[in-house]
Amino acid sequence: MGEVLPPGSKGIVEVKGPQVMKGYYKNESSTKQVLDEDGWLNTGDIGWIAPHHSIGRSRLCGGMVVLEGRAKDTIVLSTGENVEPSELEEASLKSSLIQQIVVIGQDQRRLGAIIVPNKEEILVTAKKLLIVGADASELSEEKMTSLLYEELRKWTSGCSFQIGPILLVDEPFTIDNGLMTPTMKIRRDKVAAQYKEQIDNLYK
Numbered sequence: 001m002g003e004v005l006p007p008g009s010k011g012i013v014e015v016k017g018p019q020v021m022k023g024y025y026k027n028e029s030s031t032k033q034v035l036d037e038d039g040w041l042n043t044g045d046i047g048w049i050a051p052h053h054s055i056g057r058s059r060l061c062g063g064m065v066v067l068e069g070r071a072k073d074t075i076v077l078s079t080g081e082n083v084e085p086s087e088l089e090e091a092s093l094k095s096s097l098i099q100q101i102v103v104i105g106q107d108q109r110r111l112g113a114i115i116v117p118n119k120e121e122i123l124v125t126a127k128k129l130l131i132v133g134a135d136a137s138e139l140s141e142e143k144m145t146s147l148l149y150e151e152l153r154k155w156t157s158g159c160s161f162q163i164g165p166i167l168l169v170d171e172p173f174t175i176d177n178g179l180m181t182p183t184m185k186i187r188r189d190k191v192a193a194q195y196k197e198q199i200d201n202l203y204k
Helices: 028-034 085-092 119-128 141-156 188-194 196-202
Strands: 011-015 041-049 065-070 098-104 111-117 163-168
Touching: 028 041, 085 098, 085 111, 085 141, 098 188, 111 141, 111 196, 119 141, 141 163, 163 196, 188 196
Parallel strands: 111 163
Antiparallel strands: 011 041, 041 065, 098 111
């Protein structure tokens, strides 16, 4: 709401100083979205300032800015490129083989995705393509992943960015398991936290 918050309260991090740009070149509307009239830049990060304490180890941390994540869904790659994941996710969900998807890649060189596959549709498709026999009751994760890569290439070919490594998970994102909001929006931060170890392994 534009209010200055006290130490310990979480909010949007804004910065000001000679290191901050004066605006986007010949793009006044974009400049107004991130820079206010006083020259404060909205970084899009969520953070808080550590309170000052007179005793204990935390007394050395007073005044430090702690960053906890992004205010928006924008993914910033290690190359400095900004990616809006919704474009890729909406395109991917046109595939009947994908039940749910969350694009990931913050601070990585390339994008990835966490996918809840539609296993029944995948098996039907695999049989049609003769990847497995007509009497098969399941598909290996390797073949499932390969099929999903093909689907992603097919449906996201017109997007600005492409998806690299993917992580398949069995449990759907729901309100009950805390991975969805009451308005049926996926909680990206919660999903990323729950699968942090597997995501780290994706990028090794």
